[in-house]
Amino acid sequence: MFCYVKAFSQSDTIYLDELDNTVSKTKFYTKEQSSIYSGTRYSTDTLVLQTLRLNYVYDKMPLYSKERLFNFLSSNYKLDTTKTIVIHYTNTLKNPKDYPNRTPVYKFDSLNNTYKLLKHHNAGNLDLNLGISRHMHAQNYSAIMYGYKQCIKYHRKKKEELSVLHLYAKNEGFPLEEKGLEWYLDKNQFIRGFFKKFNMVFNIVIIQPNGEFYAQYSGSKYDYDTVITPYKWGVHKTEFLREIELLNED
Incomplete structure (x- = not known):
């Protein structure tokens, strides 16, 4: 298959x-x-x-689920659950030596085989007759670390409002403490399994103290900055619920 x-x-x-x-x-x-x-x-x-x-969803967990989750986060990661919780999740932390030297763009054919490696991406190069189905931008280690540095800088300004946690499921040799950012193991993949109950695969979860949450896997129409802004939460959630209701009408 x-x-x-x-x-x-x-x-x-x-x-x-x-x-x-x-x-x-x-x-x-x-x-x-x-x-x-x-x-x-x-x-x-x-x-x-x-x-x-x-790609993304707004939802609310039942009270018993919220209490179970908050107890887990508080006892295992010392997270302040009275604040808005932000979880950044990655399945696998790669070994630094496994990252490319540059930031290439890969093309894949319809069987997911690498077709071509480009120095510069040009959408016009896609030849559908050859079965090219997608492309991927691969980041090098320096780009990854720059992104982490920006993440720390951004969230440091919001430490009074947010409790931020970086979780991973598997580590292949990535430094767990680097440039002020700390990664923590998702113990027994509890967090991953918890949100799987909501039919959601994710890499970002934002959880409000009342149990409402936003989970995102890939692209979203909402900027991250507005998603974590309290006064935008209700606006975005209402818009999402209205759109998903229309999409699922018989």
Whole structure:
């Protein structure tokens, strides 16, 4: 079985939404074209499976779930749960030597094989006749560390409002304390499993003291700066709920 994003075939196709319910082709593409959803395609010789996932979501956890989560964060990471909690999550921290020397752009074919390595990205180079389905910008170690430095600088200004936590599931040799930023192990992958209950894969979670949360996996229509701004929270949440309700109408 092969996996690739937004490619097309003549095989029989099944369309599933983010809850693994079968939906029509029209409904699938209507949702996929919104900012809230993105689609992934799985293919065999006889069947194509296209699935949706949430790019970002606003939700609220039940009281018992909130208490369980807050107790875990407080006891294991000494987090102040009376503030807005920000979790930055990465599945794997790579060894510094495994990062590229520069910041190249990779192209992938429809079977997820690397097709070409570019010094400079040019969208016009994509040749669909060759099955090129996507590209990826790979960061080098210096770029990664610069991003972490900016993260620390940004959140230091908001330390009275935010409790910030950087978590990982697996470490392949990355320094856990570097330039003022500390990474912590997601013990027993508790946090990952907790939000999986909400059908959400994520790399950013913002949690309010009342249990409301925003989780983001990939692109969002909202800037990070506005997402963590209290007076924008209700505006964005209302807009999100209205849009997702319209997208899921029968």
